[in-house]
Amino acid sequence: MLAYGVRVGDVFKALADPTRRAILDELQERSGQTLFELITRLISRHGLTSTRQAVSQHLEVLEGAGLVRTRREGRYKFHELDTAPLRAITDRWRIDP
Amino acid sequence: MLAYGVRVGDVFKALADPTRRAILDELQERSGQTLFELITRLISRHGLTSTRQAVSQHLEVLEGAGLVRTRREGRYKFHELDTAPLRAITDRWRIDP
DNA sequence: ACCATAGGCAAGCACCTGCTTGCATGACAA
C-alpha cells in the first residue's frame, strides 16, 4: 500500500536515475544521514560528483515517491530509506524463481 | 543474474514509462502476443491509444532491458515476459514486511 | 550582534525521451 498522494509512476521514475539509486544504497547502508553527509559519502564511496543542489533535488524526488522519509531537528534534516513503495513492483509481476 | 549486455540502468529506465508497464501487464496476462495483438489489447483493456510505432519502440526498450523475449515465426514475432531482471530491484534493497 | 553552517527556492540550459511521419523490408496468399 502506497502512502497517500504517492503515485505508482513516481516510484518507477524515481528509480530510473542512477544517482538516486546510489542515494537509496547509501541510506540503506547508513540510515538517518543529513544532506551533507550524503554528498560526502556519495563522492567517497560511490565515485559520484554531484553538487549539493543536485543531491537535494534528487532527495525531493525520492521523498515524493515515498522512498525516503525525513525528520527535522534544528537546522539538520535527517533522511531515512523506506522500501515499502517497492512492493508496487514486486506485487505487480510474478518473479520467476 | 542479468543476461549478457543488459545494464542495470536499462531495467529501471524501461520500467519508468507507464505504457511499457502496461505492456508487461498484458504479456503477463497473455504470453506470446504479436505486436498487433498487443496494440489491440492495450487499447481495449488498458485504455491506451498508442500507435503501432510507439508500441514497437517500447518493445525494443523492454527487449533491451531483458524484460521481454521474442521469437520469430515467419512474418510473426511473438513476445514473452521475462521477469528475471526484476531481481535487480528485489535483491538490491531490503523490502520491509 | 556577527558569522558560519545546513538547507531552500527558482530561473535557465543542454540533453534525453516518447511520439509522429514516411518509407522500406520480408512473408504469405491468390
Added chain:
DNA sequence: TTGTCATGCAAGCAGGTGCTTGCCTATGGT
C-alpha cells in the same frame, strides 16, 4: 507476380529531466 499483412528503420519535433547558477532563509556558535 501482384497485393496485402506484419514488422522494421530513421529523421524530426515537442515536452520532460537533471544540472547549474545565484540568491535567500534559518539555526546555532562565539
